[in-house]
Amino acid sequence: MASPPGSPAGAIQRPMSAMIRPNRSSSRMSMSSKQGGSRASDEDSKTAVKVAVRVRPPLKPGDPGFDLVPQRFRGATCQVTSDSSLAVDASGGRKVFVFDRVFGEDIEQEGVFEYVCESVNSFVQGYNVSILAYGQSGAGKSYTMGTTGPREQGDSKIMGMLRWKKP
Numbered sequence: 001m002a003s004p005p006g007s008p009a010g011a012i013q014r015p016m017s018a019m020i021r022p023n024r025s026s027s028r029m030s031m032s033s034k035q036g037g038s039r040a041s042d043e044d045s046k047t048a049v050k051v052a053v054r055v056r057p058p059l060k061p062g063d064p065g066f067d068l069v070p071q072r073f074r075g076a077t078c079q080v081t082s083d084s085s086l087a088v089d090a091s092g093g094r095k096v097f098v099f100d101r102v103f104g105e106d107i108e109q110e111g112v113f114e115y116v117c118e119s120v121n122s123f124v125q126g127y128n129v130s131i132l133a134y135g136q137s138g139a140g141k142s143y144t145m146g147t148t149g150p151r152e153q154g155d156s157k158i159m160g161m162l163r164w165k166k167p
Ligand SMILES: Nc1ncnc2c1ncn2[C@@H]1O[C@H](COP(=O)(O)OP(=O)(O)OP(=O)(O)O)[C@@H](O)[C@H]1O
Pocket: 055, 056, 057, 135, 136, 137, 138, 139, 140, 141, 142, 143, 144, 148, 149
């Protein structure tokens, strides 16, 4: 097995996302009962782990799976309140959650890629980088990672830029 390359030489700096701050005490996700959240969570860019949330457009009548969505979830269930927060109206009142980044439903693949671009470049330079998609079935993990979707698969500018090619 080939060993990983050494640190890139010269002017290339280690990306901020690769810096580790072991004494950090707060969670990457915080919650506030007030709209707007309690802190700008991207405080920033200086942690090893970042959490971004993508809010997908709701399914429309006629979309595959729409009939399986319970009536109460057919409209929007959360509101993006800023680039780093979203609000959910729950029975106990409105809850605001703060993340490193929140992508609204109008953000397309390219917008997501811009956010992870630095990490992808670091990976290409030989740093260890993991990008994980987490969420319930149908949330859009495959779509976001560029493995499904009408245009995304063939667009090398976005997530599909890294492809395994046989030597
Ligand atoms: N941001 C989005 N904009 C438009 N369509 C989307 C978006 N995200 C997901 N979809 C569509 O929603 C459907 C489900 O998405 P996807 O297959 O990516 O979900 P998933 O989280 O990977 O689900 P599973 O865990 O079941 O594999 C697909 O038809 C996909 O094209």
